Each structure stands twice: as structure tokens, then as C-alpha cells.
Amino acid sequence: MKLSEYLLATLKEAPNDAETISHKLMVRAGMIRKVASGIYNFLPIGLRVFRKVENIIRDEMNKAGAIEVMMPYVTPSDLWIKSGRWDIYGKELLRFNDRAGREFCLGPTHEEVVTDLVDKEIKSYKNLPLTIYQIQPKFRDEIRPRFGVMRAREFVMKDAYSFDINEESADKSYSKMFDAYKRIFERCGLKFRAVEADSGNIGGSFSHEFMVLAETGEDVIMVCDECDYAANIETTPVVFKQKDLDLQEHEKKRGAGKNMPENKIEKISTPSCVSAKDVAEFVGVKISKIVKTMVLSTNEGIEAVLLRGDHELSLTKYKKHRGLDFAELASDNEISKLKTVKGFTGPMNLELKIYADNELKNMTSYVTGGNEKDFHLLNVNHGRDFHIEGFMDCRQSMDGDECPGFPEYTLKSTRGIEVGHVFKLGTKYSESMSAVFTDKDGKNQHFFMGCYGIGVGRVVAAAVEQNNDENGITLPINIAPFHVTVIPTDTKNIEVMNNANNIYDLLIDKNIEVILDDRKESAGIKFKDADLIGIPLQIIIGPKSLEKGIIELRDRSSSEKDEILLENIEDLLNLINEKVR
RNA sequence: CGGGGUGUAGCGCAGCUGGUAGCGCACCUGUUUUGGGAACAGGGGGUCGGAGGUUCGAGCCCUCUCACCCCGACCA
Numbered sequence: 010m011k012l013s014e015y016l017l018a019t020l021k022e023a024p025n026d027a028e029t030i031s032h033k034l035m036v037r038a039g040m041i042r043k044v045a046s047g048i049y050n051f052l053p054i055g056l057r058v059f060r061k062v063e064n065i066i067r068d069e070m071n072k073a074g075a076i077e078v079m080m081p082y083v084t085p086s087d088l089w090i091k092s093g094r095w096d097i098y099g100k101e102l103l104r105f106n107d108r109a110g111r112e113f114c115l116g117p118t119h120e121e122v123v124t125d126l127v128d129k130e131i132k133s134y135k136n137l138p139l140t141i142y143q144i145q146p147k148f149r150d151e152i153r154p155r156f157g158v159m160r161a162r163e164f165v166m167k168d169a170y171s172f173d174i175n176e177e178s179a180d181k182s183y184s185k186m187f188d189a190y191k192r193i194f195e196r197c198g199l200k201f202r203a204v205e206a207d208s209g210n211i212g213g214s215f216s217h218e219f220m221v222l223a224e225t226g227e228d229v230i231m232v233c234d235e236c237d238y239a240a241n242i243e244t245t246p247v248v249f250k251q252k253d254l255d256l257q258e259h260e261k262k263r264g265a266g267k268n269m270p271e272n273k274i275e276k277i278s279t280p281s282c283v284s285a286k287d288v289a290e291f292v293g294v295k296i297s298k299i300v301k302t303m304v305l306s307t308n309e310g311i312e313a314v315l316l317r318g319d320h321e322l323s324l325t326k327y328k329k330h331r332g333l334d335f336a337e338l339a340s341d342n343e344i345s346k347l348k349t350v351k352g353f354t355g356p357m358n359l360e361l362k363i364y365a366d367n368e369l370k371n372m373t374s375y376v377t378g379g380n381e382k383d384f385h386l387l388n389v390n391h392g393r394d395f396h397i398e399g400f401m402d403c404r405q406s407m408d409g410d411e412c413p414g415f416p417e418y419t420l421k422s423t424r425g426i427e428v429g430h431v432f433k434l435g436t437k438y439s440e441s442m443s444a445v446f447t448d449k450d451g452k453n454q455h456f457f458m459g460c461y462g463i464g465v466g467r468v469v470a471a472a473v474e475q476n477n478d479e480n481g482i483t484l485p486i487n488i489a490p491f492h493v494t495v496i497p498t499d500t501k502n503i504e505v506m507n508n509a510n511n512i513y514d515l516l517i518d519k520n521i522e523v524i525l526d527d528r529k530e531s532a533g534i535k536f537k538d539a540d541l542i543g544i545p546l547q548i549i550i551g552p553k554s555l556e557k558g559i560i561e562l563r564d565r566s567s568s569e570k571d572e573i574l575l576e577n578i579e580d581l582l583n584l585i586n587e588k589v590r
Numbered sequence: 591c592g593g594g595g596u597g598u599a600g601c602g603c604a605g606c607u608g609g610u611a612g613c614g615c616a617c618c619u620g621u622u623u624u625g626g627g628a629a630c631a632g633g634g635g636g637u638c639g640g641a642g643g644u645u646c647g648a649g650c651c652c653u654c655u656c657a658c659c660c661c662g663a664c665c666a
Contacts, residue, residue: 028660045657045658301665322664533624533625533626535627552624
């Protein structure tokens with residue numbers, strides 16, 4: 010490819026809406042351009058990187074025995090109604106009608122379509138297991154698209170779906186995909202970790218996210234440095250230990266024959282103290298002596314959950330342990346209907362079902378909201394003063410928490426970009442959509458399913474996020490847009506151009522992905538562009554060195570230059586060939 | 591969805607108390623250049639996001655609207 014005939018759209022300055030390094034660099038390198046919020050053009054340089062990632066994914070999918078298909082991204086509502094997701098899926102699902110008024114949506118994922126497809130085509134256990142996949146655009150009307158193609162509304166996803174006769178077989182399909190994912194991200198040169206993720210409500214099912222480690226990642230993951238344990242913070246279990254010391258304290262405070270501490274509740278004025286931190290400072294106790302009451306709106310109605318003041322609620326874990334489909338923090342409006350005041354909510358006389366984090370078991374005589382503006386209560390105790398429906402592990406894990414794998418190790422938080430997710434579905438969709446095959450005994454059985462996604466554009470962005478320096482992008486050679494650029498520093502010098510053209514042709518003959526920067530630009534611009542878009546190998550041909558019969562080979566990442574005699578040009582080509590393969 | 595912010599040339603920005611729009615980069619032409627984003631000379635490009643209003647006069651003031659960006663469940 011000659012650059013004079015190419016679409017190279019590099020920019021000196023990044024547009025002001027770009028925040029992350031990868032977003033800035035991808036725009037500056039002419040890889041992507043925004044068309045609308047969360048919707049992007051891929052320009053030639055970007056598309057080349059995209060295709061390389063895509064091909065690695067395709068290659069590993071094929072090697073793992075998955076079979077490629079292509080499903081539509083415009084999907085009819087009846088499939089979604091059948092699975093029950095038409096009503097559950099919120100505004101993320103972009104819905105519209107065709108000319109006849111039929112309802113459709115842009116597919117955000119394809120469980121419905123693929124389950125329907127396999128149900129119709131696969132009748133017998135003899136044709137199982139089967140894993141099919143596609144690489145195709147998806148649309149999710151995200152609340153807040155950001156970071157360029159990292160979180161886009163329209164994006165390309167590789168989604169695979171496995172179908173098995175039973176759970177045991179499904180686990181094998183899952184682990185094949187899991188292994189394929191590891192190979193894919195290794196081949197892309199990414200530093201990543203597979204972490205345990207939300208396993209949903211179905212017993213025995215599990216899920217892993219593949220996280221590229223990056224400071225700008227949107228997800229927080231908890232990792233153990235000593236063992237392999239890693240999990241999304243949303244789902245990391247907290248190892249609970251009943252505190253003996255507190256129990257002894259508790260004993261001392263017990264009244265004769267009574268089961269509860271005798272400290273009397275005290276109502277105190279706490280003007281404008283709405284956060285646990287405010288209250289702790291105002292009252293002069295540790296924040297860990299505060300109990301905060303959070304009101305939740307769920308599919309089973311309004312309820313409350315209690316947490317220690319310095320702990321954070323994990324809605325994911327709460328939903329899971331409560332067996333809820335839906336839960337979010339109650340709105341101001343919902344709270345205003347209760348016998349309480351926002352900022353001063355407490356469990357006493359709150360006419361709601363109250364649940365609590367396990368840690369509450371270790372707490373006595375704590376501070377809670379008074380359900381009255383500017384008032385809190387001291388010496389509140391559950392059991393004596395109010396009833397807790399149930400305890401569960403629902404707080405978010407924190408730095409220093411015990412590793413669930415080994416009690417002697419501790420967890421540390423780090424950030425990651427979720428580039429892949431493998432999920433064991435079980436029979437969730439085959440049941441809701443009545444998708445069955447005939448087993449050995451001639452009986453109908455529901456398929457055991459798994460689904461496996463990779464965001465292709467996000468992998469590209471994550472790779473850029475991990476591979477860059479002050480001059481631009483430094484992608485590894487197997488996903489760089491080109492292998493080699495030939496840079497003649499003076500396009501008017503016939504000798505220089507002849508040699509440049511010659512080397513360019515030789516590289517093409519060897520199937521090296523090469524560009525010739527024959528633009529009538531100064532050498533400086535060519536160097537800057539080559540570095541910015543991240544061509545790993547640069548062959549520099551200039552008049553002065555050519556007089557000495559040499560050309561230069563420069564390594565993008567290390568900036569090291571090798572001088573090579575023209576007569577040894579074959580050696581150069583062989584050297585490049587080795588690096589590329 | 592709530593809160594905040596920004597829309598002026600392709601990109602980055604300036605534009606005062608309202609007086610007919612500018613800078614840098616990019617682009618085009620020519621000449622000289624060519625080893626890390628060249629120099630000089632000349633040139634093109636804007637219904638100032640859109641609609642309405644106030645005014646003799648609006649990029650600037652008012653109202654509405656659209657787009658884009660940032661922050662936000664952790665307070666219950």
C-alpha cells in the first residue's frame with residue numbers, strides 16, 4: 010500500500026471529547042471517528058487492527074470446534090416475548106416498528122435467535138454437542154457511552170453459544186471456550202485475568218469475565234497476589250467471621266435473665282448529618298459503629314438493608330442472595346411515602362422488611378437514623394429493638410479482605426476492562442423458549458446452553474490502552490495495522506525512491522504487510538505518523554546513508570536502529586520475515 | 591433519569607460593557623526545503639448548533655429546542 014494513495018487520517022491534536030489514552034490515540038491515529046454518541050466509523054488503519062483481532066478470534070473459535078454462522082441484528086419481538094425478555098430488558102433495547110407495524114429490536118445479544126435456530130434445526134442428541142458463533146454488530150442503547158469504542162452503543166461482538174445434552178457435557182463445552190479465550194487474549198498480547206463473575210440465579214451455573222488490566226478500566230476486580238483467585242468486586246464473597254470478643258462484651262452488658270444488652274436507646278440531634286461519615290464525626294464514634302439503612306425498590310416491593318457505616322452495598326450479591334430479579338435504590342419519591350426522612354432512615358419503626366449484611370451479627374448498641382429529620386438513635390440493637398428478616402453477605406469486598414481461597418492471604422483491588430465473558434446458561438432459555446431435542450430414550454430434553462462473548466472493538470481499545478508511549482501506539486506486531494513501513498526521507502531523490510520502491514516490492518513478494526510512505530512530506534512528518542499509528546518496523550532510506558550503501562531498520566518500541574548494507578538486503582528481508590511470523 | 595458543562599472554519603481555541611468574526615494547526619497555489627510534525631508569499635473556507643424574541647443593530651441579552659461531554663446509585 011502506497012500512502013500517497015491511502016486514507017491516512019492522522020491528527021496532531023485529539024478532539025476535546027476524548028478522555029482515555031486509547032480513545033485519544035485511536036482518534037489521532039485515524040483509526041476511528043465518531044458519527045454519533047457511541048457510534049463510530051472505523052477508518053482503514055482502525056479496521057486493519059480490528060480485522061486482525063477478529064481473525065485471531067475466528068481462528069481460535071474454529072480450532073475449538075465452534076462453527077460460524079451469521080444471525081440478523083434486527084430481530085422480531087415475538088422471540089423476545091417468548092423468552093420473556095421483551096418486558097424485562099429495559100431501555101437498552103432499541104425497539105422500532107416496520108411498515109406493517111410489527112415490532113422489532115436491534116439485537117443486543119442473541120440467545121433468543123440462536124435458541125430458536127437450534128431448536129428448529131437440531132432434533133436429535135446425535136447432533137450434539139454443538140457450538141455456533143458469529144461476529145456481528147450489536148446495539149445496546151447504553152445509558153452513557155464513553156471512551157470511544159470502549160463502551161459504544163453499536164459495537165461488534167463475537168458471540169458463541171453451546172448446546173449440550175446435559176450439564177456434564179455443557180461443562181466441557183464451557184471449558185473449551187474458556188481455554189480458547191485464554192489463547193485469544195494471549196495472541197493479542199494482552200495482560201489479562203480471568204475472574205469469577207456474577208453467576209446469576211441458576212444453581213450450579215458459573216461465569217467468568219476476562220479482564221484486561223488497565224487503570225482506566227470501568228470494572229473493579231479483587232485479586233489475590235498469592236493465589237490465582239480473582240473476582241469482580243460486584244460478586245466477590247466476603248468471608249464472614251463471628252467475633253468472639255464482641256460476644257463477650259455482649260455477655261457483660263446482658264441483664265439478668267435477659268437476652269439483650271441493657272443500654273437504653275438515646276435520641277440525639279444530628280443536624281444535617283446525612284452520611285455515615287457525618288454522623289460518626291458528629292457523634293464522635295468510629296464509623297464502624299454506625300449502621301446505615303438503605304431502602305431498596307425490588308420486584309417484591311420496597312425493603313430495607315442494613316450495613317455497617319463504612320461498608321458499601323453490592324446490589325448484585327443482594328439480588329442473588331435474596332433471589333430477586335430486580336433491585337435498585339429506592340427513589341426519593343418512594344422514600345417520601347415511608348415513615349422516614351431521607352438521610353435519617355433507620356430500622357426502628359420502619360414498616361418494611363429489613364435484611365442485613367452478615368457484619369451486623371457482630372454489632373451491638375450501634376447508631377442508626379431516627380426516621381426524623383436531624384435525629385439519630387444511639388444504642389440500637391437488633392432483636393431487642395427491631396426484627397431482621399435475614400442476614401446475608403451483601404457488602405462489597407474491600408482491600409484487605411480475606412481471600413476466599415486461602416484464609417492467610419488478603420485481597421487487593423485493581424481495575425480492568427471486561428473484554429470477554431463466558432457464561433453457563435443451563436436450561437434458562439431452552440425452557441423459556443421450549444427448545445428441545447430427543448434423547449437416547451426417545452424423550453424430549455431441554456438443551457443445556459452456554460454463551461460466550463468478546464467485544465472485538467473493545468479488545469482493540471484495550472490493546473491500545475495497554476500498548477502506547479509518548480509518541481503513540483505500540484501494538485504488538487500480530488495486531489499492528491501493518492508490519493513494516495518504508496520511509497524514503499526525500500521523495501525527489503531518484504536514488505532514494507528507486508531503493509524504496511525496490512524494497513517495498515521485495516517485501517510484498519514475501520507477503521509482508523508493508524506500506525510505502527511516498528507522500529511528499531518532510532521526513533519528520535513521516536516518522537511521527539509511523540510512530541503514532543504504531544508500525545512496529547520502519548525501514549528508513551535517506552540520501553546520506555544511501556551514499557554509504559546503507560539503509561536503516563528501526564524498531565518502533567525500542568527506538569533501536571540497525572544499519573544494514575544494501576548488498577545484505579536479503580538478510581534484512583529474512584530478519585523481518587522471522588519477526589512477523 | 592438527575593446534576594454540571596460545552597456548542598464560533600476540518601481540529602484546537604479567542605471573541606470585552608451588543609456595533610457586521612479572528613488566531614494556531616490543517617487545506618489550496620507558487621518558490622525554497624526534506625533525518626523527528628519546515629520557511630516565505632499568496633489564497634479558499636463560518637446562515638457563530640437550531641428556532642423564536644428583545645434591539646436601529648445579536649456570536650454576545652431572553653425563551654424554547656437539539657446535539658455533545660463530564661459527574662452521579664454508596665444518601666437513605
